[in-house]
Amino acid sequence: MVVFNQYLTFLNDLATVDGMSQPPAIEVSGLTKRFGEVQALSGVDLAVEPGTVYGLLGPNGAGKTTTVRVLTTIIRPDAGIARVLGIDVTKDPQRVRQSIGLAGQYAAVDEVLTGRENLELVGQLTHQSRSVVTKRADELLERFGLSHAADRSLKTYSGGMRRRLDLAASLVHRPPVLFLDEPTTGLDPKSRNDLWDMIRELVADGTTLLLTTQYLEEADVLADRIAVIDRGTVIADGTAAELKAQMGATVLEISFVDARGADAALATIASVVPGAETDGAVVRAPVYDGAKTAMEVLRAIDAAGLDVGGLTVREPSLDDVFLTLTGHRAEEIDPRPDDSDVAPAAAPGGAQ
């Protein structure tokens, strides 16, 4: 028997070494979900390699939270397949819940309890012994810089402290797969950077992470791969560099007195940068060599005798990605969802 097991291990190692990589940690295929009139998901496909960070990037109402809710067994999809560590989320939700942690878009911590009590509660819910939970809670409070506030009620915590505690709560049972739904929305730049550092540390431990965000910059600094989601469908995926390459390395914005001025200048600017488009009183162009192109554009405008109000060279934003990929802005599609379709059981580590 021992020899047989060793043989199996050997075969397993061989498969990995041979490039026959392990199955994805998260697998989603043809996922659909409708809420009344709203088609929240219309065929989402994703594959997340173990030990990597996957960024799901999209505007309000794109379907990010709905995808996370399906994967964390909070709601059932209408159709399609979703697996976590090879386990089907609809067929065996209990086993999926044992392998995942979730920090939702809205911190799911209890106001009345202290920070430490919140973590201990999650430990009890995930059936760990008291001594293990006490030790783990201390460790996490320390790691997330909350030791000083551990015995204070959550009512006294700031938004950033709640977010950190929520993230700590999702880690109490050391899940191999973690879902973070907009972990830094609403945080100030310093708290955001701190949280990014913590997330990087987690991933260095081998955790697989699916992260949703509205910010290209966040996906850029944290994610190995990014899927851009819009109106319930993945419209592009790749590394941050691959996505940005689709729209140029930087964006040039030339502003005019009014929209008429911008319209009049478009042809001149487009002769230097073919991808230029007007947006109100601004002409926007994705470029690869910002400074050099900016000089050429200014020369052309000057030669044409046109008046420029201002000129900016900046990094592409999520809006630019959208405009390039879809031809429309990343506008809000619908008001905030209600929770009418939430199943009674919640995933460990907090739910939304």
Ligand SMILES: Nc1ncnc2c1ncn2[C@@H]1O[C@H](COP(=O)(O)OP(=O)(O)OP(=O)(O)O)[C@@H](O)[C@H]1O
């Ligand atoms: N329980 C629900 N009942 C009705 N509609 C819902 C429900 N949940 C989500 N929706 C709708 O489904 C669409 C996708 O919502 P979802 O919450 O997945 O978007 P999101 O990408 O997470 O957006 P945000 O960035 O605003 O969090 C939206 O139009 C939303 O209004």
Ligand SMILES: [Mg+2]
């Ligand atoms: Mg959301």
